[in-house]
Amino acid sequence: MAAEVIDGKAFAADVRGKVADHVARLKADHGLVPGLAVVLVGEDPASQVYVRNKGKQTVEAGMHSEEHRLDADVDEKTLLDTVARLNADPKIHGILVQLPLPSHLNSDLVINSIDPAKDVDGFHISNVGLLGTGQKSMVPCTPLGCLMLLRDRLGNLSGLNAVVVGRSNIVGKPMAQLLLGDSCTVTIAHSRTKEIEALCRTADILVAAVGRPEMVTGDWVKPGATVIDVGINRVPNGEKTKLVGDCDYASCAEVAGAITPVPGGVGPMTIACLLANTVTACCRANGLEEPAGLTA
Numbered sequence: 001m002a003a004e005v006i007d008g009k010a011f012a013a014d015v016r017g018k019v020a021d022h023v024a025r026l027k028a029d030h031g032l033v034p035g036l037a038v039v040l041v042g043e044d045p046a047s048q049v050y051v052r053n054k055g056k057q058t059v060e061a062g063m064h065s066e067e068h069r070l071d072a073d074v075d076e077k078t079l080l081d082t083v084a085r086l087n088a089d090p091k092i093h094g095i096l097v098q099l100p101l102p103s104h105l106n107s108d109l110v111i112n113s114i115d116p117a118k119d120v121d122g123f124h125i126s127n128v129g130l131l132g133t134g135q136k137s138m139v140p141c142t143p144l145g146c147l148m149l150l151r152d153r154l155g156n157l158s159g160l161n162a163v164v165v166g167r168s169n170i171v172g173k174p175m176a177q178l179l180l181g182d183s184c185t186v187t188i189a190h191s192r193t194k195e196i197e198a199l200c201r202t203a204d205i206l207v208a209a210v211g212r213p214e215m216v217t218g219d220w221v222k223p224g225a226t227v228i229d230v231g232i233n234r235v236p237n238g239e240k241t242k243l244v245g246d247c248d249y250a251s252c253a254e255v256a257g258a259i260t261p262v263p264g265g266v267g268p269m270t271i272a273c274l275l276a277n278t279v280t281a282c283c284r285a286n287g288l289e290e291p292a293g294l295t296a
Helices: 009-028 045-060 075-090 107-111 125-132 140-152 173-179 196-199 251-255 267-285
Strands: 035-042 064-070 094-097 161-165 185-189 207-208 228-229 232-237 239-242
Touching: 009 045, 009 140, 009 239, 009 267, 035 075, 045 267, 064 075, 064 161, 075 107, 094 228, 094 267, 107 232, 125 173, 140 173, 140 196, 140 207, 140 228, 161 173, 161 196, 161 228, 173 185, 185 196, 228 251
Parallel strands: 035 064, 035 094, 161 185, 161 207, 207 228
Antiparallel strands: 232 239
């Protein structure tokens, strides 16, 4: 029996609708407009498309959107000064520095210069520590989106076996922390994991976030498991290219109970959760109740 397809595009539209409703209430009741500033360094085409989409969806949700573009050869001080200005700007509740940065810039230094309360990407070392110790933090957008999809599909996650394939700071590690927070039994697998296929077959929840096209095949999946495919890989397809995930969709879908497609699964959730994080940051900054269902 084929797996149920988890429609991330539709779910993300629902999240954006909830964000827009909350923004409207903040305006009407408190005269507040959540503000998101994106800093883009250089001309990376994929980053430009992503930043444009972020700006468009921010405005559609009724929020204040700013874009700060800097040349690829910008010096570190200029970039840090830009972040410092945004830290001090009361109109801005969320700051995002688009990664990757050019190699002459220290990404860790730049990310950790963002005010942790405005770090809507959840990458600041303070937010990483708060998440790891189960305290209130800004949560990275992609893992937060995955968690929302899992809660919607499975309800209570308590006691389920979860395997996260991939140990990146952006997805793998925070995803494991979020699943632990929902009382899953969590294993992180990676390129050095022995008998990784057998380990994955123990998972009620299998999250693939390793960045290798179609690495996870159907024989890695426990029958009836929920598979969350975070991978976005561009591979040759005749004279053109196509997007595929870290899972071989056809074989995994034959075994899984539910699976996210690529594209149209986790991807749309990332920007939706960025907007949700910005509203959450605005509420926290003003001592207001956080939006229900939009946080971890």
